[in-house]
Amino acid sequence: MTRFVALLHAVNLGKTRKVPMAQLRDLLGQLGLEDVQTYIQSGNAVFSTSQPPESLRPLLEQALEAEFGFAVPVTLRSADEWAALIAACPPELLTEPVYVGLLGAEPEAQALATLRHRPVAPERWAVAGRTLYQTVPAGVKNLKLSHAVIERVLGVSCTVRNWNSVKKIGEMVSAYGASRRLRRV
Known part of the structure; x- marks a missing residue:
């Protein structure tokens, strides 16, 4: 399982x-x-x-x-x-609110280069595999690097969750694993 x-x-x-x-x-x-x-x-x-x-x-x-x-x-x-996507979040981004874009595929290098040239400051972002991490300093409604922009520029599907939701889901997943190990003992 x-x-x-x-x-x-x-x-x-x-x-x-x-x-x-x-x-x-x-x-x-x-x-x-x-x-x-x-x-x-x-x-x-x-x-x-x-x-x-x-x-x-x-x-x-x-x-x-x-x-x-x-x-x-x-x-x-x-x-x-x-668990890997939680561990891969760059710690320097966690100094402010972070949203996580879960991508349908790993973006191509050219698409990432195009996104890097897009002016989105003061927002900061990083990509690791099929995950995009972004800061949300001015709130979600004011994002320059919106969900629609991510999909259009990177050419991949994306769904976004806030960092608290990502961590809570991680706790649900790991708690299940811990409870399964306890039942086997």
């Missing part, structure tokens, strides 16, 4: 695209996923499965569209990938 984090893109942001977390947990359970947990209303789910990772995203996206009536892109990370 592998533990995964599934991040639903752009749900529960307004009056449309509603995905109640209780209904999401039920749906994931019906798909055979185990130990399903959700975190807040922004579409964060943690679950365990022995299904092959490459089959999960299409399975989830098809089931979500069938259940809720609209397409819901999903970003997946394994528990190990989640």
Whole structure:
């Protein structure tokens, strides 16, 4: 069994695209996923499965569209990938609020170079693999390096979570692993 984090893109942001977390947990359970947990209303789910990772995203996206009536892109990370993305956050960014952009693919070097030339100060950012870390000194509504800019310039899908959510999901993933080890003893 592998533990995964599934991040639903752009749900529960307004009056449309509603995905109640209780209904999401039920749906994931019906798909055979185990130990399903959700975190807040922004579409964060943690679950365990022995299904092959490459089959999960299409399975989830098809089931979500069938259940809720609209397409819901999903970003997946394994528990190990989640722990690595927390560890990879540059400490110098953590001196102010940080948002994490979880990218659908690793951006190409040319796209990163284009983004580096974009004037976004006082915001600061860094990319490690499929993760973009950015500071949010003036608040989310005033971002120069917005979600839309990230997707357009880097040419990859992106969903964003704040650092507190990223850490809390990390705690959920690691607490599950600790409880599994205790049950085996």
